[in-house]
Amino acid sequence: MDVPPELRDLILRTAASVPLGARRRGYVADAIETLGLGQRQAQRLFGWGRDTIRKALHERRSGLTCIDAFRRRGRKPAEAHLPRLLDDIRDVVGDHLQADPTLRTPRLYCRLTAPEVRRQLIARKGYTDEQLPSVQTISLKLNALGFRLRKVAKCRPQKR
Numbered sequence: 834m835d836v837p838p839e840l841r842d843l844i845l846r847t848a849a850s851v852p853l854g855a856r857r858r859g860y861v862a863d864a865i866e867t868l869g870l871g872q873r874q875a876q877r878l879f880g881w882g883r884d885t886i887r888k889a890l891h892e893r894r895s896g897l898t899c900i901d902a903f904r905r906r907g908r909k910p911a912e913a914h915l916p917r918l919l920d921d922i923r924d925v926v927g928d929h930l931q932a933d934p935t936l937r938t939p940r941l942y943c944r945l946t947a948p949e950v951r952r953q954l955i956a957r958k959g960y961t962d963e964q965l966p967s968v969q970t971i972s973l974k975l976n977a978l979g980f981r982l983r984k985v986a987k988c989r990p991q992k993r
Contacts, residue, residue, distance in 0.1 A: 834869055836878055845879060855898045858889035865890065911966040911974065919978065921960075922971070925953045926980055943980040947972035 836844075844864050851857045865875045865886065872886045892898055912918055929944040945953070947968045954960045954971075965971070 834874070836868060836870075841878060848879070848881075854901050855892065858885060858892060861886060862889040862893040866893070911970055915960075915964065919974065921954055921958045922950060922974060923978065925950055925957060926975070926978075930980070941980055943975060947975060950975065 848857060848860055848864070851860045861875075861881060864879075865872075870878070872883050872890070875881055875886055876883050888899055926943050926945060930941045931944060933940045933942070943950075951965055951968055951971050954965060955962060966974075
């Protein structure tokens with residue numbers, strides 16, 4: 834079927850205004866069935882993915898809505914691959930903690946740098962270099978655990 838350019842633009846603008854997920858797939862299925870198009874024709878005309886079109890038509894036929902797992906996508910955190918990592922970091926850093934010198938905040942300052950924590954994990958906890966995440970990731974994990982990197986606060990002369 835030949836779709837006029839004005840109708841094609843209207844369908845694309847309307848599809849862009851519908852929120853992502855099941856509602857947009859419902860609109861896609863409506864447009865395809867109303868115009869009597871096939872999956873390949875709809876893909877060519879509107880630029881929609883064939884998997885999306887297939888899912889939209891399946892939802893229309895079956896009456897069941899597929900649940901999107903947007904939050905489960907992406908890379909898993911390092912703790913998912915190494916379940917003991919955070920406990921081991923706490924154990925390594927535990928000997929080198931210092932409370933806030935003013936004692937006004939509950940912050941704990943760490944005297945170890947992230948590269949040194951990584952070296953200690955390899956030496957003391959038996960991790961290999963390939964197993965452990967990068968230094969930057971370990972630094973982020975230290976911050977997430979509440980440890981802040983800071984120089985050791987030594988005795989400072991009091992101001993007069």
